[in-house]
Amino acid sequence: MEERKSKLTISATKENRAELLSDRAFQRIFESIVGLNLVLTPELKICAVTNSYLAATMTTRHEILGKGIFEVFPDNPGAPDSLAVSNFARSFELVLQTKMPHTMALQRYDIRNPGNAGVFEVRYWSPINTPILDTEGNVEFIIHRVEDVTDFVAGKTAGGNREKQTQLLLDRNYEMEVELVQRAKEILAAKKTVEEHETRSRQLQSLIDAMPDGVLVVDSDHCITLANEQCHRMFGFPPTALIDSNLQSLIRESVTISDSHVVLTKPSDEITWKYGKHQDGSEFPIHVTCGIVNSDDHNQKIYSIRDLSDLHRVQHELLESEKRYHSVLDNMLEAAQIISFDWRYLYLNDAAARNGKQNKDEMLGHTLTDRFPGIDRTEMFSVLEECMAHRLTMTQDFEFTYPDGSVAWFEFNIQPVPEGLFVLSLEITDRKRKDEESRITNLLLDQMVQERTVQLREANKELESFSYSVSHDLRAPLRHIHGYVDMLSRSLDGQLDEKSQRYLKVISDSSIQMGHLIDDLLAFSRMGRQEYSENVVSTDEIVNETVRAISAETDTQHINWSIGPLPQVFGDPSMLSRVFTNLIQNAVKYSRDKNPAYIEIGVEHDDGEFVTFFVRDNGAGFEMAYVHKLFGVFQRLHRQDEFEGTGIGLAIVRRIVNRHGGKTWAEGEVGKGATFFFSLKKA
């Protein structure tokens, strides 16, 4: 269906072209029409006239064309009763208004005798006025067709008294009437033909104008008789400016048209001229085909011209970019090579030659085995063979041994291409060496870590057995010292002087103190090693229980307790209990000289994740300068005879809170009191 349609279109175009080309011929035909025809513009100016009309009115084309009809044919001043001009004018007006043909009654319209100025000859006319409408339906032209019936009318008026003559005249009249009708028909038909031609011509013109290629028609002298819009645009001319100019002006001067297509014998042959000349003098690439116009005038040729500027620019850009890629490929760091199916180097870039340690020219065209004897026995080559045979893409690292024995590593990227294989390779010897080094380093590190782990495990084991020993063995001698001193003092009862008794007491007290130290140290060490369980712990309960227990032991001391609402936290219940116990015990101990003592336990800050607890007292306090020592093992800010203790309690607090992910800190002032803070994860 589609195909048929397009064929139809083509044939229609050919036909139209033929008719359009006979446009001028049509003009000539029109002028030679036997009928008396005048073509008027809506302003009633004469724009075309037939030869017979000229003869009948004794005028020439030259003197009437472009003039108003009443200017050329005024009323005869000698026939004052003539209404011809006004009748004609009314008829034209009617035609313009109704856009319908109007046939007038017989008119007397005298015409001027050109040989005898001022003399009018009597004429009777049978006129018919027909409008020609343009595509919008407006009157474009009026065809004024007349028949000179002067002789007939003269006969009718002169010989009225004779029967025969009358009959003759009647017959003649009848014939005339018939003829008139006949003429009217002819006039209508002629008008229709003119209309059709005009319409077709317009259609064809717009069709040709719409063509993307430039279209030119020239006559035998290369004079342009037709050029479409595209053609004008292409060569930089305003519409219609090219008509009547010579084709030679549109092409390069060095090429003459006759050179180019003298042998043009059949339509649509390609023309050798490659460049058109623009109106501004610049040249541009064109592609031209030529055909012979299929009409009577075989010297007419039609050219179809295509502007190749865009195509050439694109081609040029393509070429440029190809060049660019080529140069990029040549200068790139990675080696690129194309290897043919018979293992020859088809292409090598500079890096490839460099990697091969040979000249590019030595390698190009030669086989791999030529240039690198023994290469066919390498793993690299077998991989290449596989890629070549099975058209595989592959990326792999290879170690390559040069003919001189040196060795290098390459990362190969192999791709099948129509010519064979495209191989990109990058030397990675350094990287390989570094990889190897880091592999060895890692291996050593691993070994070291393992060794350290074993050492640590052993150290940990030792520490455990150490603390076990401490637990068992260190206390026994102390116990013995204390026991035997006791037994000694009893067995020497009454025999010892005061000094000796004091000595024995110091020995005894020291052994007890050392026992405490050992116990605390073991407790601290245990805190680090003890299994840790995470539960939801109610600090409220822990604190109340602790306070109850401590209050029971310190019933002589007057303490005002203030315990705020305390939240639930995550942690190990026994460890957290130890934290509160140590801190509260400290608070009690260091505020024992105050009466009453104030001890406050509460929560100060809650950031959503962690909550800060504090234990505040109004006791001895401490100097902030030494705050950093507070939480250290066996670190004390008070003498033994002021406040007894081993200095392990806060160290244990810090260790436990740290294990819970929290922080510990303190504020204090000598004589005013101290506040201990710690944070725990909220439950």
Place this chain on the structure above:
Amino acid sequence: MDNLRKILFVDDSAEDAELALEALSEYNLANEILCLRDGSEALDYLYRRGEFVERMDNDPIVILLDLKMPKVDGMEVLRQVKSDPKLRVIPVVIMTSSREQTDLSRCYQLGANAYVVKPVRFDDFATAVRHLGAFWAIVNDPPPYARSH
């Protein structure tokens, strides 16, 4: 007859033994206190082996057992005694310097009847031993004879 049954005191420390005997001497307990110096001696005694193969006396009324001893330690003695159907009725009191959590829980798991940490202060030590002796030898009703000679 019960008061003739011995208190078995197993401790590698001669000093601890002496101190313990000193503490108990104040009670004038009728029960003989037999001091053994390590775990293997204790097992030999209980199983009538080695130098105790000819032993004729009854099993002890209570075993006071130190944990850390050369050769066979207290834990092992405890384990064997408590896993032997004939011996496991004998009350075993662990007397040790260690307050280690692991020791405590192991001992109770193995079936120790009591666990006492020896205090450093002699007064406290003496008190503890006296209490123990008094409790196990006098207050507590021992299990019936397993074997009689």
